[in-house]
Amino acid sequence: MAGRSKTRQTLVAWSFALPFLLLFVVFLAGPIAAAFVTSFTDLRVTDIKNPLSVDFVGIGNYLDVLGDQRFQKAAQNTAVFVLVGIPLTMALALAAATGLNQGIVRFRTIFRVGFYLPVVTSIVAIAVVWRLLLGSEAGLVNGILAGFGIDGPGWLTDERYALWSIIAMAAWRNLGFLMVIFLAGLQTIPGDLYEAAEVDGANRWQRFRGITLPMMRPTLLFGAVTTGIGYVQFFEEPFVMTEGGPLNATLSLALYGYRQFSFGNYGYTAALSFILFLAIALLTLLMFRLIRPAT
Amino acid sequence: MSTIAPPRELPTAGSGSKASPRRSRSGWWIYLPLVIGVILLVGPFIWMVLGSLKTTGELRQVPPTFLPQNPTLDNYAELFDRLSFARFFFNSAIVATAVTAGNVIFCSMLGYALAKLQFPGKRILFAVVLGTLMVPGIVTFMPLFVLVANLNLTNTHAGLILPFLVGAFGVFLMRQFIGGIPDELLDAARVDGAGEHYIFWRIVMPLCGPAIATLSILTFLGSWNSFLWPLVVANTEDMYTLPVAIALFATGQQETNIALLMAGSVVVIVPVLIIFILLQRYFTQGIAMTGIK
Numbered sequence: 001m002a003g004r005s006k007t008r009q010t011l012v013a014w015s016f017a018l019p020f021l022l023l024f025v026v027f028l029a030g031p032i033a034a035a036f037v038t039s040f041t042d043l044r045v046t047d048i049k050n051p052l053s054v055d056f057v058g059i060g061n062y063l064d065v066l067g068d069q070r071f072q073k074a075a076q077n078t079a080v081f082v083l084v085g086i087p088l089t090m091a092l093a094l095a096a097a098t099g100l101n102q103g104i105v106r107f108r109t110i111f112r113v114g115f116y117l118p119v120v121t122s123i124v125a126i127a128v129v130w131r132l133l134l135g136s137e138a139g140l141v142n143g144i145l146a147g148f149g150i151d152g153p154g155w156l157t158d159e160r161y162a163l164w165s166i167i168a169m170a171a172w173r174n175l176g177f178l179m180v181i182f183l184a185g186l187q188t189i190p191g192d193l194y195e196a197a198e199v200d201g202a203n204r205w206q207r208f209r210g211i212t213l214p215m216m217r218p219t220l221l222f223g224a225v226t227t228g229i230g231y232v233q234f235f236e237e238p239f240v241m242t243e244g245g246p247l248n249a250t251l252s253l254a255l256y257g258y259r260q261f262s263f264g265n266y267g268y269t270a271a272l273s274f275i276l277f278l279a280i281a282l283l284t285l286l287m288f289r290l291i292r293p294a295t
Numbered sequence: 296m297s298t299i300a301p302p303r304e305l306p307t308a309g310s311g312s313k314a315s316p317r318r319s320r321s322g323w324w325i326y327l328p329l330v331i332g333v334i335l336l337v338g339p340f341i342w343m344v345l346g347s348l349k350t351t352g353e354l355r356q357v358p359p360t361f362l363p364q365n366p367t368l369d370n371y372a373e374l375f376d377r378l379s380f381a382r383f384f385f386n387s388a389i390v391a392t393a394v395t396a397g398n399v400i401f402c403s404m405l406g407y408a409l410a411k412l413q414f415p416g417k418r419i420l421f422a423v424v425l426g427t428l429m430v431p432g433i434v435t436f437m438p439l440f441v442l443v444a445n446l447n448l449t450n451t452h453a454g455l456i457l458p459f460l461v462g463a464f465g466v467f468l469m470r471q472f473i474g475g476i477p478d479e480l481l482d483a484a485r486v487d488g489a490g491e492h493y494i495f496w497r498i499v500m501p502l503c504g505p506a507i508a509t510l511s512i513l514t515f516l517g518s519w520n521s522f523l524w525p526l527v528v529a530n531t532e533d534m535y536t537l538p539v540a541i542a543l544f545a546t547g548q549q550e551t552n553i554a555l556l557m558a559g560s561v562v563v564i565v566p567v568l569i570i571f572i573l574l575q576r577y578f579t580q581g582i583a584m585t586g587i588k
Binding site: 013124 | 401
């Protein structure tokens with residue numbers, strides 16, 4: 001009797017899971033597995049209607065990707081974007097969250113909403129606006145600089161500035177998300193810790209170093225990991241703002257992978273995408289090592 | 296973390312601030328960097344809206360103007376008359392609505408099973424679903440494209456919608472929230488002879504209002520703003536979503552018409568901004584609900 005009702009409950013439970021699972025297997029788990037297999041084959045766009053007839057080429061695609069100069073350039077750009085972008089975004093977000101946590105009452109909602117605004121908007125539309133904003137002649141930024149007598153550079157057309165301009169835009173767009181998370185983290189720190197430190201004569205900076213940062217470690221880790229996963233895959237920004245140029249100065253791994261897909265090199269794209277996946281996993285591991293609370 | 300307390304709202308002005316009582320006597324100077332920050336973050340949006348009311352000639356002027364000299368709605372008229380922005384808007388809206396409905400229904404169902412029912416394989420199932428959160432979108436889009444092409448669904452709404460009807464985030468969120476519903480409530484219904492499906496639809500779902508609202512908003516926005524997949528699947532203009540349309544115009548022949556691009560960006564961004572400003576507490580609730588402290 002008990003066994004029967006147990007079987008029944010299992011059946012009922014799976015009936016709840018079934019619709020999700022069908023879609024999940026066909027459109028998410030299946031494609032991940034298929035991408036992995038494809039990365040060892042010479043699948044091209046011409047095989048699209050008959051994907052099972054391709055030949056296995058072992059790790060040939062991976063060797064091709066790693067030896068490709070454009071891949072190396074894209075990997076270098078992506079590394080700079082991630083390694084500069086994450087700390088920059090986090091520092092700005094922490095500054096904003098700390099500012100908002102100083103017992104500010106007036107205009108609190110306006111600040112919060114204002115800082116969060118760019119997060120909810122389409123990256124593509126934002127990138128279009130920033131491209132015009134940073135335009136070398138009629139752009140607002142250079143217009144303002146000209147008002148101070150400064151001849152602004154071609155922010156997106158000069159090889160030396162293009163990647164940095166895109167990093168600045170990414171930080172601008174994403175800091176609001178981290179700010180909200182950091183603000184929630186700051187508010188869990190007991191106020192008497194600060195009072196005790198104040199009594200002991202610790203100044204503002206010492207209190208920040210000695211209390212805020214250690215107490216915020218788990219929150220900072222979460223922020224670094226989520227931001228990192230997104231930044232490794234940056235794609236829309238160079239697609240819209242620079243098309244990867246000038247001279248591949250802003251070519252990202254995701255954009256390069258998309259291009260190879262457009263050329264029909266599916267096996268190559270799959271290998272590249274798993275290298276990107278591996279990079280995300282390694283970066284996450286690294287951040288856990290760096291920020292993990294000391295045990 | 297198996298259950299979670301009801302979502303904590305982040306303190307807002309007027310809602311009885313829960314901010315730590317320390318340092319309530321801050322000087323005006325603390326406002327200065329915040330004001331500068333808000334201007335830097337909101338400024339580009341204001342510039343965009345004002346720019347959409349200018350002519351291309353005015354936008355090309357050196358030095359640039361801030362306020363439009365002769366405000367005009369011509370750019371919008373052109374977007375909707377000559378370019379089919381009404382069509383792109385419709386495509387974006389229908390795809391985002393269908394994707395949101397799918398996520399709310401299917402993720403809630405699985406979330407209920409994971410939170411309140413006992414069955415073999417439950418833990419592995421949850422781990423596998425969560426594991427896909429870390430897989431980058433670039434891994435799946437190529438095999439998805441091969442699949443959708445073989446189903447003859449490229450350049451259709453179904454092709455745009457189907458791959459995103461379910462996602463790991465929704466399962467995580469709904470499982471967390473449903474886990475907080477007291478078991479006694481469900482057991483009482485079971486004693487009265489209610490089946491699990493009745494309990495789920497009539498008791499659990501009506502209690503999930505805040506979680507469903509959060510999941511709906513986040514999913515809708517994610518779909519509205521998504522780019523890579525619609526770029527790959529929509530081959531002809533009548534299937535473009537707004538981001539695809541504006542990205543291709545920005546990098547194609549319309550490149551020089553910056554007034555149109557400004558107006559196009561407004562059409563993509565402003566509906567989202569309005570939703571966000573009206574419903575902003577659900578965004579922060581979502582962050583609190585997923586268990587970040």
